[in-house]
Amino acid sequence: MWNLAKKILLHDRVKFAVASAGVSISVMLVLVQIGLYAGFMQTASTLIDHGHADLWVTRQASENFDFTAPLDDRTYYRVASTPGVARAERMILAFAQLKLDSGGDLGVQVVGVEPDAQLMGPWHVVAGDGRRVGEPGAITVDRSEYAKLHIDRVGHRTEINGARAEVVAMTDGIRSFTTSPLVFTDLTSARTFTGYPAEAENYVLVRVAAGADPIAVRDALRAIPHVDAYTTSEMSARTRTYWSSRTGVGAGFFTTAILGIIVGLVVCGQILYNGTLQHLREYGTLKAMGAKNGQVVRVILYQALIAAVVGLVFGGALAFLMRAAMKGANLIVALSPGLFVATAIVTVVMCALASMLSIIKVLRLDPATVFKV
Amino acid sequence: MEPLAQLRRVSKTYGTGEHAVAALVDADLSIHPGEVMLIEGPSGSGKTTLISILGLLLRPTDGEIIIGGRDAAKLGERDLPGLRASHFGFVFQGFNLFPALSAVENVALAIRMKDPRAKDPTGRAHALLDQVGLSARAHHLPSDLSGGQKQRVAIARALAGDPPILVGDEPTAALDTKTALGVMELLRGLATDHGRAVVVVTHDPRLERFADRVVRVEDGKIESNLHRKHMPLAS
Numbered sequence: 198m199w200n201l202a203k204k205i206l207l208h209d210r211v212k213f214a215v216a217s218a219g220v221s222i223s224v225m226l227v228l229v230q231i232g233l234y235a236g237f238m239q240t241a242s243t244l245i246d247h248g249h250a251d252l253w254v255t256r257q258a259s260e261n262f263d264f265t266a267p268l269d270d271r272t273y274y275r276v277a278s279t280p281g282v283a284r285a286e287r288m289i290l291a292f293a294q295l296k297l298d299s300g301g302d303l304g305v306q307v308v309g310v311e312p313d314a315q316l317m318g319p320w321h322v323v324a325g326d327g328r329r330v331g332e333p334g335a336i337t338v339d340r341s342e343y344a345k346l347h348i349d350r351v352g353h354r355t356e357i358n359g360a361r362a363e364v365v366a367m368t369d370g371i372r373s374f375t376t377s378p379l380v381f382t383d384l385t386s387a388r389t390f391t392g393y394p395a396e397a398e399n400y401v402l403v404r405v406a407a408g409a410d411p412i413a414v415r416d417a418l419r420a421i422p423h424v425d426a427y428t429t430s431e432m433s434a435r436t437r438t439y440w441s442s443r444t445g446v447g448a449g450f451f452t453t454a455i456l457g458i459i460v461g462l463v464v465c466g467q468i469l470y471n472g473t474l475q476h477l478r479e480y481g482t483l484k485a486m487g488a489k490n491g492q493v494v495r496v497i498l499y500q501a502l503i504a505a506v507v508g509l510v511f512g513g514a515l516a517f518l519m520r521a522a523m524k525g526a527n528l529i530v531a532l533s534p535g536l537f538v539a540t541a542i543v544t545v546v547m548c549a550l551a552s553m554l555s556i557i558k559v560l561r562l563d564p565a566t567v568f569k570v
Numbered sequence: 571m572e573p574l575a576q577l578r579r580v581s582k583t584y585g586t587g588e589h590a591v592a593a594l595v596d597a598d599l600s601i602h603p604g605e606v607m608l609i610e611g612p613s614g615s616g617k618t619t620l621i622s623i624l625g626l627l628l629r630p631t632d633g634e635i636i637i638g639g640r641d642a643a644k645l646g647e648r649d650l651p652g653l654r655a656s657h658f659g660f661v662f663q664g665f666n667l668f669p670a671l672s673a674v675e676n677v678a679l680a681i682r683m684k685d686p687r688a689k690d691p692t693g694r695a696h697a698l699l700d701q702v703g704l705s706a707r708a709h710h711l712p713s714d715l716s717g718g719q720k721q722r723v724a725i726a727r728a729l730a731g732d733p734p735i736l737v738g739d740e741p742t743a744a745l746d747t748k749t750a751l752g753v754m755e756l757l758r759g760l761a762t763d764h765g766r767a768v769v770v771v772t773h774d775p776r777l778e779r780f781a782d783r784v785v786r787v788e789d790g791k792i793e794s795n796l797h798r799k800h801m802p803l804a805s
Contacts, residue, residue: 205670478664486655486731
């Protein structure tokens with residue numbers, strides 16, 4: 198049956214190429230769109246996921262990680278003194294204007310951390326010295342943002358909100374979801390850069406004491422007035438969910454992915470159906486000679502499976518090419534093994550569905566019709 | 571000699587009420603081993619209905635189809651493909667070969683379809699092609715074969731599963747005279763040498779010389795059922 202399915206498909210190479218192209222484009226669209234979505238979501242929660250905190254404390258009812266109201270230092274001290282808290286660090290996340298060499302300004306997202314921070318800080322430092330972030334005005338900037346910020350080296354000097362800033366380290370792979378480059382600095386400089394009051398921050402990061410139950414500590418922190426506390430995984434999920442569902446980002450990507458599936462469904466379905474019509478008399482002959490419906494249906498399903506496998510191989514290769522091309526545009530296409538497995542399942546189901554019309558046609562085929570020339 | 575298949579007072583009516591059309595009326599027919607039977611008649615006379623019912627491809631409205639001692643007209647839909655596969659092989663005017671498969675692959679496919687557990691279907695397909703004199707063309711695609719050669723492949727395919735009855739629907743209509751006579755000689759040989767029954771619908775009176783019996787159908791009725799020597803036979 199495999200042999201028959203393969204030969205029927207390959208006999209008309211042009212039709213097979215069209216079917217394969219349709220499925221390949223469908224696979225590529227699904228992979229790239231979901232991969233882009235996954236990449237965006239990774240970026241949205243990158244600070245949270247790369248930190249070392251067990252719990253995140255923020256202002257009550259803050260919905261968006263990137264835009265939160267400030268807490269004051271009294272809250273920080275209450276958090277630090279809560280039973281089960283081994284370490285508490287303040288963090289500022291706010292926007293500021295960085296002066297470009299051209300004389301213009303560009304918005305950046307300042308991440309202010311404690312001078313001796315253990316729970317948050319720049320990662321993947323590839324040049325300079327990340328430990329110098331505690332020095333006044335010292336900042337780290339990611340390599341991918343150099344061109345945008347007109348920075349050409351570690352040691353570059355500039356101004357943020359009129360205050361002097363110096364690039365002391367360069368990171369690799371730290372991107373911001375808001376498109377404003379992330380700039381790491383210490384709390385004092387961050388307050389200067391962003392205009393935050395001296396005793397204000399917007400996050401307190403917590404490391405739970407050894408042996409303490411993080412959930413119990415989180416619940417204890419929630420008892421502090423005007424404060425919400427989340428585990429790191431909760432905070433990450435909240436952030437991703439906000440950007441995905443509240444901004445339409447998720448709907449946009451998934452709509453395109455679904456359109457890709459529809460394209461594949463239509464193209465694959467049409468090619469399989471045409472092939473079935475073309476061989477209807479032959480299928481009828483087989484049925485007349487005693488072939489069971491299941492045997493003939495299997496031939497069509499195998500054709501669908503072959504189209505799916507070929508589409509997966511070429512579509513997967515196209516997706517990798519697209520990922521490489523998009524990397525140049527600072528876009529992350531996260532192609533995980535899980536995504537490939539899910540796409541493979543979707544593609545096989547899509548091609549099987551595409552063969553339904555053909556299968557119905559063959560099931561309804563009356564073998565007596567082969568006598569009618 | 572026991573007939574391989576018998577039609578007893580078989581009728582087929584299409585439609586109901588005022589729109590009812592009687593395609594076949596009270597047809598009686600016996601098919602014997604080693605016999606070549608031609609079914610003749612004008613277009614629309616009921617020939618195709620007759621062989622479709624005989625080949626278990628169409629259910630009669632009335633009557634019995636006795637095969638192997640049981641009435642196939644009373645069998646359920648699930649039982650028919652198996653009975654058809656074990657008793658009948660079909661040959662068509664248009665050959666109906668898969669264009670993507672070689673001659674031997676077309677035949678082997680039919681062997682597999684009839685018996686998914688068949689041993690060495692390719693070897694058996696080669697043997698069948700040899701039987702129809704086409705072993706030298708076994709690996710050719712249908713597009714590389716002449717009309718007569720395609721029909722020989724179709725006959726080899728019809729022999730898959732070793733059915734005792736071959737049913738042909740104008741198997742020579744698309745062939746030139748010489749090739750058509752060659753195909754009929756082959757079918758005649760399959761009846762004489764292998765004891766198969768061959769039932770062929772045709773418009774071509776030149777084929778009568780290969781037949782043991784000629785059945786003439788007109789307006790849905792079997793008007794005559796004559797032995798080659800024009801000896802009347804009881805159905």
